Amino acid sequence: MAFQATVYRILIASPGDVGTERELISDVIYEWNALQASRANIVVLPVKWETHSAPLLGDRPQEIINKQLVQDCDLLVGLFWTRIGTHTGVSESGTVEEIEHFIEQGKPVMLYFSSKPIDPTKIDIGQYQKLDAFRSKMRPLGLIESYENEADFKEKLSRQLTINMQRILDGQPMKPPTKQEQAEQAEAVKSLMKKDSIYIEDYEKDGKIKSFLVKGDTIKIKDKLSKEFNGKWNSSLGGWIFPITRKIEVAEFLKKNA
Known part of the structure; x- marks a missing residue:
């Protein structure tokens, strides 16, 4: 039976070395909807560049993605393993730029770092060093999470997504901060993430x-x-x-x- 619902969009942000986990995020979201959507009158939609963006010329590729996807999403799930991604000309990578945008807008970010084993010969040292520096910059901004394998990630995300969505069910909707709060957060992010x-x-x-x-x-x-x-x-x-x-x-x- 049809029902009216408020729709929240979750942006899935990551470099290309965590493809399996990207699919698991969609699975967790669909499972949440199956259990909660009709009862709570809330639907959560996964948003990914590969399914929600369209070719367009006239600007930086990441800026086009920002306009088509990022600015309209309500929550971001970001994850990293050994790579940070390719520089956009503005930020260290597309994923980092999306995270910066969310933080500066006062929107919630759920950030995960994989500790899965990997063949050392396949690690790009430069990428890994940049990722490690980024992780260090994120720690002062709030809680970050790690996971050991795909099953561990799915279990943690399922539980933690429910915690964040419960805020909505309890009448604490995800809303933008005041202009003053935005300005303060933006300055804090710039000082931490743009240093050097x-x-x-x-x-x-x-x-x-x-x-x-x-x-x-x-x-x-x-x-x-x-x-x-x-x-x-x-x-x-x-x-x-x-x-x-x-x-x-x-x-x-x-x-x-x-």
């Missing part, structure tokens, strides 16, 4: 975004930012400023050289 890195930040003026900033440790590339891309250093904003029309080419340059 290079990143892009949109610059809003008079209610419009017509330019962007490149911030962080830009000493080694400052000549190229200035001479090749005509960037202007703005000491009050603490970064190199460019017109928004050059965002894609500057992002590509940072991806290759920063």
Whole structure:
């Protein structure tokens, strides 16, 4: 029988080395719906880039995914094993950029790190070091979880998803924070996650975004930012400023050289 329900979207965010767990997240969500949806009048939908995005030109690939998927989701389940992913020109990887977006918007993030064994000869040391640094940056922001194998992950996610969804059943809906809370969280995230890195930040003026900033440790590339891309250093904003029309080419340059 049909029933009316509130729909919550859960974004599944991860690099490509945890494919089995990505499928398990969908299974856990479907199981939750089978047990709870009609009783609670709540439906939870899994959202993944491979099923919910569509080809489109005109911006960074991750920015297109952000607009098509990320901004409309209510909760994120993120997981890592040995890789962090590929730099987007803005963040260390697409998964990291999605997590940053959720944290800055005050939306809940459930973050898991796999401790499954792996053949040492198959580990990309650079990727693993970046992942370890990212994990260290996440610890001060709240609780993170680890798991030993797929069965352990499914059991933990099932239980912990129920805990978070119970907040909704108890009348504590997932809602955005106030503007002041958003600003405070954004500053905290930037100070933790952007330290000793290079990143892009949109610059809003008079209610419009017509330019962007490149911030962080830009000493080694400052000549190229200035001479090749005509960037202007703005000491009050603490970064190199460019017109928004050059965002894609500057992002590509940072991806290759920063």
